[in-house]
Amino acid sequence: MTPVLDLKNLSVDLPLGGFLSRGGLPILKDVSLSVGRGESVALVGESGSGKTTLARAVMGLQPISGGEVRFDGSVVAGREGFARLRRDAAMMFQDATASLSPRLTVGYLVTEAFRIHRQPLPDPARTARELLATVGLPPAIAHRYPHELSGGQARRVGVARALALQPRLVIADEPTAGLDVSVQAEVLNLMADLRRDMGLAYLVITHNLALVRHVADRIVVLYLGRVVEEGPTAEVFATPAHPYTASLIAAEPKPDPRRRRADLAIRGEVPSVLRRPSGCEFHTRCALVRDICRQTAPQLCLTTTGRLARCHFADQHQEQGDHHALEH
Template identity: 45%
Template sequence: MTTLLDAENISVRYASKGGWVQAVSDVSLQLNTGETVGLVGESGCGKSTLGKALMRLLPAEGHLRLNGDDVLALQGKQLLPFRRQVQMMFQDPQGSLNPRQRVGTSIARPLQVAGWSKAAIQARVSHLLEEVGLPASAATRFPHEFSGGQRQRIGIARALALEPNIVICDEPVSALDVSVRAQVINLMRDIQQRSQVTYLFISHDLSVVEYIAHRVVVMYLGRIVETGPTAEIWQAPAHPYTRALLAAAPVADPRHPHSDTLLEGELPSPLNPPAGCAFHTRCPHAQPLCKQQRPQLKSLTSERQVACHFHLS
């Protein structure tokens, strides 16, 4: 499997009245051809910030390589080749579309920037709408004339306009009801099978992540605490935080075994993070070492890593 995007020691911080907020700290991950990587964690853990940093929408430190070339220092027009290969799908399908522009115009905009001819743009827009299950005539209508699920299909069409290799999906189905959510997820999977596009799928909905993701990255307070194949993590989470997240997820089957590890307490403030392991203030397994020393990611197998002094498996 070919690595397309290689992020190494990515860090993002914000200036605030109380000082600096370290939103993302030394995060490293890889996105490979044709796979979906799920990025999960509580609200405020840095998931969306990391996604925007990888998309080059936020300034970040570290190294970000696309096909081997470091792109973190690129600015302005230098980013155009990067933008053709990495696109973003947003959480709010209505807010991400200009209400005064017809759908066809919104989808066509990245093609215009890339210098496509008018005839080629028209043909591409029609093809994209049909690919996401909408008629070509939808191009002449405005966003408010569509349902939420249809607007998200339009968002998918726009993200795929330039045939990118990577799409960063920031909570792309959280605003949709359950039945529509399933339709959009299945559409994304179908498109991936046809085109081998790679998804970074950011979500707090673990059932959706379990269904769509090949690998999972778990974040807590700006750092990765566990990563590995989805099925393995769901079967035997190694970090207490991962186990608590899975235990809190609703399960339709009453026979499904639940962990007794419950997530208690509030997420600490990134303005004043705990010393040592950031999770020790909420961890039922915390020991004195956890308060003194931050654990580093270590390999459990060739595909699994965990940052915990006393991991569960």
């Protein structure tokens, strides 16, 4: 079946000014991923890995330097192409309150997509009430302004706004950021219900691995704008094939200190994209680095289990993960 979203070797370079103007700054490099109909895919990585840039590029909010975006099997290109995509795909922004204009009421905001895309809107008030009801908000919310909403209410309004034109794909950028744990659970349950009832596909962008475990069928791991691992969520968490993925998982807070793995602790800061390390770009922070890692860049290849990983020793890391799991 044709995926609803299919990225092929997507690259994004940001222009540099001044004495660095000879070229662009490569933020994303040859990123390929797909999201099937009704599937939930998580895009994870540290801050600065390029996750939000990828989301903006998919929606046509960031110019693409190379590769292509396919939606429902068709290549998306040009202003008109991305305008059509935005009718069938929607984005939930990381800062829910800041994404809502403070001068407009909630009722106007959740129906704004109809006006932007020139879709029929015979009864705006009724449509607003129906959209708010879909996300569990009372009709009275329609008369409020964004500053009168709680964080959880603003997030739900963002979801309602994204659903206005009944999209097939929703890109959710840190959908639970800044919310209390109880409110996070409410938002995640809401997203799961909408996925089940409406057949939505999700591309969830986050660094919260606890969230990934609950909402994603597959996980794509980014490091310095490149995919370093991809596979089914349960398999990746059980036996990560890339040391970076293993380090992210090991860094998760655990109630039992004895289950923490100090040998996988991630070291140092993310290198600057202006000075990418030679060879494997993760080697400067990898606890398992070898000489070949410093000299030769690994390709994104299939492991023996059918997953993708950008590591010279991916199969060995998976085997070690299996042994560690058996010990515990």
